[in-house]
Amino acid sequence: MSSGKSTLINSMLGKELLHCANEATTATITRIHNKDQQNNFNGSAYNFEPIKSNEKARLKFLDYKSVIDSETLKKWNADNNINYISLTGNIPSIKNSSKHIVLYDSPGPNNSQDNTHQDLTLNLVSDGRYGMIIYVLNATQIGINDDKLFLSQISQVLKTDKHKNIIFILNKADVLDEEKGEDIEIFVRNIASYLKNIGFINPSIIPVSALSALNARKVLNKEPLTRFERNLLQQNIHNLDDDRLIRASYNISDEVKTISLPNTEKKDMSITIKDGLEISKSKINQLIYFSGIPLLENIINYKFQKTTL
Ligand SMILES: Nc1nc2c(ncn2[C@@H]2O[C@H](COP(=O)(O)OP(=O)(O)OP(=O)(O)O)[C@@H](O)[C@H]2O)c(=O)[nH]1
Numbered sequence: 001m002s003s004g005k006s007t008l009i010n011s012m013l014g015k016e017l018l019h020c021a022n023e024a025t026t027a028t029i030t031r032i033h034n035k036d037q038q039n040n041f042n043g044s045a046y047n048f049e050p051i052k053s054n055e056k057a058r059l060k061f062l063d064y065k066s067v068i069d070s071e072t073l074k075k076w077n078a079d080n081n082i083n084y085i086s087l088t089g090n091i092p093s094i095k096n097s098s099k100h101i102v103l104y105d106s107p108g109p110n111n112s113q114d115n116t117h118q119d120l121t122l123n124l125v126s127d128g129r130y131g132m133i134i135y136v137l138n139a140t141q142i143g144i145n146d147d148k149l150f151l152s153q154i155s156q157v158l159k160t161d162k163h164k165n166i167i168f169i170l171n172k173a174d175v176l177d178e179e180k181g182e183d184i185e186i187f188v189r190n191i192a193s194y195l196k197n198i199g200f201i202n203p204s205i206i207p208v209s210a211l212s213a214l215n216a217r218k219v220l221n222k223e224p225l226t227r228f229e230r231n232l233l234q235q236n237i238h239n240l241d242d243d244r245l246i247r248a249s250y251n252i253s254d255e256v257k258t259i260s261l262p263n264t265e266k267k268d269m270s271i272t273i274k275d276g277l278e279i280s281k282s283k284i285n286q287l288i289y290f291s292g293i294p295l296l297e298n299i300i301n302y303k304f305q306k307t308t309l
């Protein structure tokens, strides 16, 4: 819960579409169907009853909007009748191959106040119609959330199908203070042993900062930033100024790791954000690269171009 799953998807979208907050937030499964050429998102809201066997019979249609914005999603997410949302639109960093790529956002399974969140997420994992799980861990809470049981359930599900795999994301890597001994490589290695003990044979782990990628992409897309976000962006530009997150990634092949650095265009340009804040476009592009998010996007594109599910 609150590890940054919805923020991670928003960072791929380059805008704040899914509702994110510092509390148990996502109450629905949100299915996002990538349509490379479609500018706006459209979407429907449903009531979904986990457990029964026939998917079509379980989904009860409740609402449709031809243009979806964050306010609609916030409203749908807060509606107790709605627990399944289906969106269609362009995820800019994801490219469809012969098949269309679909991402699912799920509620955090460890919400002690609401068991239906766990049911929805477990149902999604057991349902089987996916190729990869992106499991988002919170770097600020390692060892606090006891997710051992949930992880071993996932590991059992994955053992039954060799075409499915899992990638672990260590999010919020931006808040680790290396000078205080919070070394990212050590964190990643400790998590690798934790996961191996649970039954994941050679887990792949990527440390990322979804929030810094999201804020940087919002700047490129001319989306407004709050004062808090502008301050954070400046801080992230100073702190995440090398490729240490990418170097610290674990069990990721060099073929995938050598993603192209952002273009260092001969003529850089300065972007005016607000209140006299100017940042060069090259710095923004570097921050996106150093956030680790493009590495994950490359892995998704790479996997689904190679495998037919
Ligand atoms: N510092 C930092 N904060 C982040 C990052 N990613 C997300 N957050 C913050 O963490 C909080 C929770 O983010 P969400 O995206 O709502 O988390 P979630 O996993 O979707 O949460 P649930 O849906 O409730 O399970 C928000 O306040 C985000 O701004 C990150 O990379 N760095």
Ligand SMILES: [Mg+2]
Residues within 6 Å of the ligand: 005, 006, 007, 019, 020, 025, 026, 105, 106, 107, 108
């Ligand atoms: Mg969420």
